Amino acid sequence: xxxRKNYNSLVFLTTLSVxxxxxxxxxAVAPSVLAQAALTRDFDIKxxxxxxxxxxxxxxxxxxxxxADSLGSYFDEVETLIKDLKEFQKADKFNLDVNGxxxxxxxxxxxxxxxxxxxxxxxxIKNFGERLLQVDVNNAVSAxxxxxxxxxxxxxxKSGKSFSTxxxxxxxxxxxxxxxxxxxxxxxxxxxxxxxxxxNQTYSTYKIDEEKPVVRIIHENTSFKSENNQIFIVTRLPxxxxxxxxxxxxAQ
Numbered sequence: 056x057x058x059r060k061n062y063n064s065l066v067f068l069t070t071l072s073v074x075x076x077x078x079x080x081x082x083a084v085a086p087s088v089l090a091q092a093a094l095t096r097d098f099d100i101k102x103x104x105x106x107x108x109x110x111x112x113x114x115x116x117x118x119x120x121x122x123a124d125s126l127g128s129y130f131d132e133v134e135t136l137i138k139d140l141k142e143f144q145k146a147d148k149f150n151l152d153v154n155g156x157x158x159x160x161x162x163x164x165x166x167x168x169x170x171x172x173x174x175x176x177x178x179x180i181k182n183f184g185e186r187l188l189q190v191d192v193n194n195a196v197s198a199x200x201x202x203x204x205x206x207x208x209x210x211x212x213k214s215g216k217s218f219s220t221x222x223x224x225x226x227x228x229x230x231x232x233x234x235x236x237x238x239x240x241x242x243x244x245x246x247x248x249x250x251x252x253x254x255n256q257t258y259s260t261y262k263i264d265e266e267k268p269v270v271r272i273i274h275e276n277t278s279f280k281s282e283n284n285q286i287f288i289v290t291r292l293p294x295x296x297x298x299x300x301x302x303x304x305x306a307q
Contacts, residue, residue, distance in 0.1 A: 117250055120204075122257035129277075130270045133235055133290055135198040136226070137269060139191075140233075141301045148191060151230070151297065155182050158226040160196055163219045166208035174203060199224045205239035205250065205286055233297050235290040247281035254279040254288070269303065272296055 143149035157180070164174040180192055202222035211217045225236040241247040258279065263271045277290045292300070
């Protein structure tokens, strides 16, 4: 409502200024000409405001995303994590009844630079089995890469000078569920809401490969949302689902 009031005030003041300006320049100008000039300026302002709002809600770069391919990649990455957990369990490196973990990783890739920048990674690990080695963790999270493309090019929070795209990955297990969460920051709330809406639309019509029962279970337990100018992709697999997936012959 406040946005509409501000808009009306802006149009009125600009129309008035155009009218007075034309009067000062030449009093002989016909009233109809003055009115036409004012209306034309009103139309220009209205077009500019609508265009700006439209760019916030439906940014061009985000329109180019292939959401079906993005979903396929994400499901494959979670499937790879399930396979890794199965291998860890076979090698007696991880026990679903005893061990738990929380792994957080942030990737930042410089933007507005020449070439293809290499993403910088920050990794933190806590509450996890002593037998699970650092190399095992790196292998488990390495599949979840490249999600910075969902992010807008934003000013670096620490330096305040450089610009980068970024994504965060959180993997956690607490004996009750396995949670996978990917997030990426956007410039505005509208932009994050737009991505979440498009992912949900694609998700609702996504075709599951019948030969991949693991993907079907992952699909059923995945959601998409926007919050605090961020887009979130979240999978929550209950303990029963994990046991079922790990028990499958190949965890395909």
